[in-house]
Amino acid sequence: MPNTTPAISPQTLSDLKKAFEASPKGFVITDWGAPRFAVVDFATFEKLRTQKKTVAPIRTILVTGGAGYIGSHAVKVLRQSGYEVVVYDNLSTGRREAVGDAKLIVGDLSDRELLAKVFAEEKIDAVMHFAASIEAEESVFKPVEYFQNNVINGLYLLDAMVAAGVARLVFSSSAAVYGDPAKFPIAEDSTCEPANPYGESKLVFEKILKWYSKAYGLHSISLRYFNAAGADAASGLGYRREKMSHLIPRVLDVAAGNEKEIEVYGQDYATPDGTCIRDYIHVLDLAEAHVAALEKLAASNGAYVYNVGTGRGYSVLEVVDAIMEVTGHMIPIKVSERRAGDPAKLVADSTKIQREFGWRPRHDLQSIIETSWQWHRKV
């Protein structure tokens, strides 16, 4: 509104009509002299409404857990896409080498002083939050560790962001939020009843994000990944742990002769061959979904949730068969007790992310196994 706009105190509709007659382009309504709001003609209102919002560009991303399995692939894809990256990781399961020559700050999420210092010193525009405790079975026996790291430490991160005015976050959520669903494939609006504290901690954090968006304007996208698998061996990236919990690397360990058999946890599930069914998504496809989420988030306010999977499920025995095919090695299996907190079947409906981001998974199970096998023989 121009400064010459008259300020009036209208009481009734006829006052408004008179005000428009005196000032057809609009006027400011005051309350005891203090401007309260502006009334404009419809054409001006439409012009303002349809005006393109100017969006501050996102350049530098703080990647918590960027030395970990999925985070390190995301760091690589982010840098390839032209973003600057600062990794924040306590290296509890992450590897320093996986960060390459990106900036690495070794620190724990519980260190609030260090977090504040990082936000004060680095020009962070957005955060990708991968750092977490991730073993679903372990969480059943150690819930305190999971709520501490995945919820309380996560809150420290959010509060540091709010204090620094950083308003965009992509969060690593999980299919574990759904628990043991009855309807397949699983869409984002399915009932969430986590079967373990790990899944509960992710669901709690998603809910926290919804309220932070409303209260503090900290906007987020939670990506509910299904089973991350595969590797980028040529870049020196892949999954490696002392005690491996992921199925594909464990079976590859048998193929490589490091273990003599693969333990199959339960063959009495309500699935065609009795073993658990999972939706395996290549870690590079996941990383690309993060970049797409970041681009979406640059222009949207709110707290959103998307599944990231392929929509195709494979049972444990099908995965073992596919690995025998790719590697040419026999894989002996030993069926044992079910693991605690393991749902029978998790397969994503990922039409929402495909429709809204234009993202598609580019790798199938064969490619997941081949790239994992390349990595496995390297380390």
Ligand SMILES: NC(=O)c1ccc[n+]([C@@H]2O[C@H](COP(=O)([O-])OP(=O)(O)OC[C@H]3O[C@@H](n4cnc5c(N)ncnc54)[C@H](O)[C@@H]3O)[C@@H](O)[C@H]2O)c1
């Ligand atoms: N791997 C999967 O299949 C899968 C599926 C769904 C969701 N997720 C989620 O994706 C994220 C990444 O998982 P991942 O498989 O790469 O695990 P990961 O263990 O390889 O990565 C986690 C990283 O976070 C770091 N970290 C953990 N706690 C920290 C803390 N308090 N402070 C600083 N750094 C800390 C670790 O050192 C590690 O580098 C996690 O949030 C996990 O819950 C993973």
